[in-house]
Amino acid sequence: MTHATAHDVILIVDDDPVIRMLMRRALNSSMTNIIEASSGEEAIALFSVHLPDLILLDVSMDKMDGFECCSVIRAMPEGENVAIIMVTALDQPDDIKKAFDVGATDFMTKPVKWPLLNHRIQYVLKANKTIKELTKSKNKLARAQSIAHLGSWEWDFKNKTLDCSDEVYRMIGMQPQERELTFANLIEIVHPDDRELLSQTVKNALLTREPYDIEYRVLHGNGDIITLHDRTDITYDYGEPKLNGTLHDISNRKKSEQEIAYYAYFDTLTDLPNRRKFLLQLESAIALAKRHSTKLALLFIDLDHFKRINDTLGHKAGDELLCEAASRIKAIIRQADILGESNQSDYDNNHIARLGGDEFTLLLTELEEFDSVAVIAQQLIDELSKPYFIMGKQTFISASIGISFYPNDGLSGDMLLQHADTAMYEVKNNGKNGYQLFSHEMHKSLMDRLQIEAELREAITHGDQLELHYQPQVCATNGHIVGYEALLRWRHPRRGLLTPFDFIHIAESSGLIIVIGEWALLEACKKAKSLCAANSHVKRIAVNLSALQFNHPNILTHVQHALTQTGLPPRMLELEITESAIIDNVDDAILLLFKLKKLGVNLAIDDFGTGYSSLNYLKNFPIDTLKIDKSFVDGIVNNQKDAAIARTIIQLALNLGLSTIAEGVEYIEQSELLTSMGCNDLQGYLFAKPIPSTQL
Structure with missing residues (x-):
């Protein structure tokens, strides 16, 4: 058993000097760090200076009684950590309840059994030290959870209420322990798209007594949407199962993943899909066309004389021109009468891409006849040839467009893109500012490729x-x-x-x-x-x-x-x-x-x-x-x-x-x-x- 020592500070509070003397004598002779107060006011003053480990507090005193003194001390800094034993001749249940209501640790009635007082104090001190250590550990855990944006909770499957750490409350934008949390009111703040996932997961845990590991979004109290990683485990206390969980705020990680993933698939300048995204879209369109026996066209668009803009006006002007060109291509597709009202909504940004530099691609799907593609190609050439006002200066460019068709010119995305690219270079070689449909006479370029392979x-x-x-x-x-x-x-x-x-x-x-x-x-x-x-x-x-x-x-x-x-x-x-x-x-x-x-x-x-x-x-x-x-x-x-x-x-x-x-x-x-x-x-x-x- 841990004994009280000289390091423990004991404060005796009683307006009767005889009682104070008897208490001092009854205490262990090794406990020399004992201070006395004859009133509640003096006890409060001494507490601020000495921060005692235990207070023996008489209830019935003039002016400020023990109840009021206890309440004041509990409200002071460090007041929560001291053990307070209230001593009184009152022994009515209401008096005992009042003592504990104002924060007493223990209650002792007069006349005091002096031989037992020392043992009583030792046990109270031991218990209070244990509570202090637990509180210290809990505070350390709370600080660690706050730093890591990690909260913990526990559910015994019997009560509706979840036992949550303070960090759980802070994660969802509530004051710690602001109200009892249940799965019912937690579901209310979960993102509507994720509620079914969480509900079914929890129901399955109830039925199977199996843990789960999921992510879901929650509406924070400030209006933000945060992403939580909820990982659980099943433990057993005296044979009864409990669901223990940790909540980790992974919003920043998700944001980083989304940003990197976005920029991996989209061009940062024009916000159009990039080459990688377009190739995926192209393969998907080919698979759909094959399944429904429909046709599609791939237009490879290259801006003529773009390098001249970069060299004369600078890269900033070149970037501005690329953005304007991208806007014009999108506008043409939205306005193209040839698509018909029923198809216009299908031609979103996923059908237009910037492959890199001054190269764009356009994918036209569900074509009934190939002649309509030539109309769109000419509209693009006309629109892209109109004057541009870049950095306050009027400038002109044109476009060369190569066109390949599925299934006539290729059955794979790589082949269609290669053939459209070949057709575009044919336009370049013939003076630019026009469009060219891929023809099998262009097969020579493929033969050149085979020649390079042989030479390699x-x-x-x-x-x-x-x-x-x-x-x-x-x-x-x-x-x-x-x-x-x-x-x-x-x-x-x-x-x-x-x-x-x-x-x-x-x-x-x-x-x-x-x-x-x-x-x-x-x-x-x-x-x-x-x-x-x-x-x-x-x-x-x-x-x-x-x-x-x-x-x-x-x-x-x-x-x-x-x-x-x-x-x-x-x-x-x-x-x-x-x-x-x-x-x-x-x-x-x-x-x-x-x-x-x-x-x-x-x-x-x-x-x-x-x-x-x-x-x-x-x-x-x-x-x-x-x-x-x-x-x-x-x-x-x-x-x-x-x-x-x-x-x-x-x-x-x-x-x-x-x-x-x-x-x-x-x-x-x-x-x-x-x-x-x-x-x-x-x-x-x-x-x-x-x-x-x-x-x-």
């Missing part, structure tokens, strides 16, 4: 045409070169030096990328040893893995072989992987990434923000670095949305303990802004173009 195979066989160029990656804070990215080049015997843009799509579609990737990995590791030896600041060589290469069954063997053959320390190799490669098969990707990580290499997500951008894989995958895509860096200075995306990615990486590198940095303003945001490393033409191995 020849280049791989001889091994002297492919080479790696290296672009430095610099530290944003001190400008030191900290790494290099290995970039593939093809020194074509007739066409000169080619970048991956000219041939990599052919390499991937033909499967040649596997052989090329294995060679590039080995070559880069060889060069990395000499680069790191020449410059102590260089810590890594970055090598891209295409989606096809990453998902190849022998990729782990290829990486191990490159490291073993060259003797390169694994930490100096960084593998850059695209988001699409990761999410194609999440389970296999997780396993492979951990195997690669076990080798000791670093892993980076290339072009982050342009793909799926789910926070789940950042949480679950062993990723070291996020590479901010050039498409965001290009507009970071003048476009607030691009700047917001970059800042969100950098802050997200910082919170997750990841490093960041921005690619495509061309201007000092971009470099300074990215550095101020906290980006770790930078890469781009501002520092150096990719250069051959021999020039390093």
Whole structure:
């Protein structure tokens, strides 16, 4: 048993000095820290100074009686933590009830049984210390829950009321313990679209006594909509089941996911769907047309002379013109008489996209005859050719439109897009400002593609045409070169030096990328040893893995072989992987990434923000670095949305303990802004173009 000690402060309050003396004598001789008060007023003054652990308080005193004194002390700072034993000759039930109503811990009647007083005080002190510790632990838990936006609740299945922590109340915009919470009144503030989910889930828990783990939205007291993650468990007290739950406010995480997901599928400048979104929409439209035996048309729209606007008026003017052009395309589709009243509502923004730069696409579905497409194409050309007033100046552009049809010109989205693109370039070659339907005479372009594939195979066989160029990656804070990215080049015997843009799509579609990737990995590791030896600041060589290469069954063997053959320390190799490669098969990707990580290499997500951008894989995958895509860096200075995306990615990486590198940095303003945001490393033409191995 815990005994009262000299550290415990005891306050004796009684207007009879004899009683005070007898109480002092009855207390344990080791308890020397005893103070006395002859009135309620004096007791209050002494309490503020000494903060006693226990008060022996007489009820019947002149002026201020014990009831009033107890009530005042309880209302004072630290007044809730002191044990108060009220001592009185009154022994009526109403008097005892009144004592506990004003906050007494215990009640003792006169005459006092002096031999038992010491034991009584020891037990009260022990109990009060236990209560203090529990209160302290509860306060710590409450503070932790508040910081983490995490609340807890408990339900015994018998009562309607939920036992909720204070943070639960704060989450939903109520004062702590403002009222009793039940599932019935909780359902009232749940978002209407989520009420059925929560109701059915709780009903199932009642029937099966099984826990659940769900997310739902709640209307906060201030009018905001917050998202809660509700995770539960079943426990048993004396054989009786209880449902214990935690509520986590994940609104910020959901907002970040939604923002990243939105910008992964939509163009930040025009708010139109981007290439990724459009391709998904196109495949869906093709599947629908196939099922219903209908036709569709794909229009590939490229603005003529757009580069001239950028060069003469600047990128801000170019952005303004792109937005105006997008608005005109949408207006034409809404007003096109050829669609008919019944179909106009179907042509929303999902049928129009900005593929990138000055390229737009338009998808027309459920066509009855192809002639109507030519009418719309001409209307687009006429509208886009009208004068633009950009930054107070009148300017003109035109448009070249290529058109392909399903099923006549292709059965897949890639083929339709390729054929429409081919038809558009035919317009460009014939003077621009017009439209062209794809014809099978354009098959020559496909034959050229096959020719490139054959020449690429020849280049791989001889091994002297492919080479790696290296672009430095610099530290944003001190400008030191900290790494290099290995970039593939093809020194074509007739066409000169080619970048991956000219041939990599052919390499991937033909499967040649596997052989090329294995060679590039080995070559880069060889060069990395000499680069790191020449410059102590260089810590890594970055090598891209295409989606096809990453998902190849022998990729782990290829990486191990490159490291073993060259003797390169694994930490100096960084593998850059695209988001699409990761999410194609999440389970296999997780396993492979951990195997690669076990080798000791670093892993980076290339072009982050342009793909799926789910926070789940950042949480679950062993990723070291996020590479901010050039498409965001290009507009970071003048476009607030691009700047917001970059800042969100950098802050997200910082919170997750990841490093960041921005690619495509061309201007000092971009470099300074990215550095101020906290980006770790930078890469781009501002520092150096990719250069051959021999020039390093």
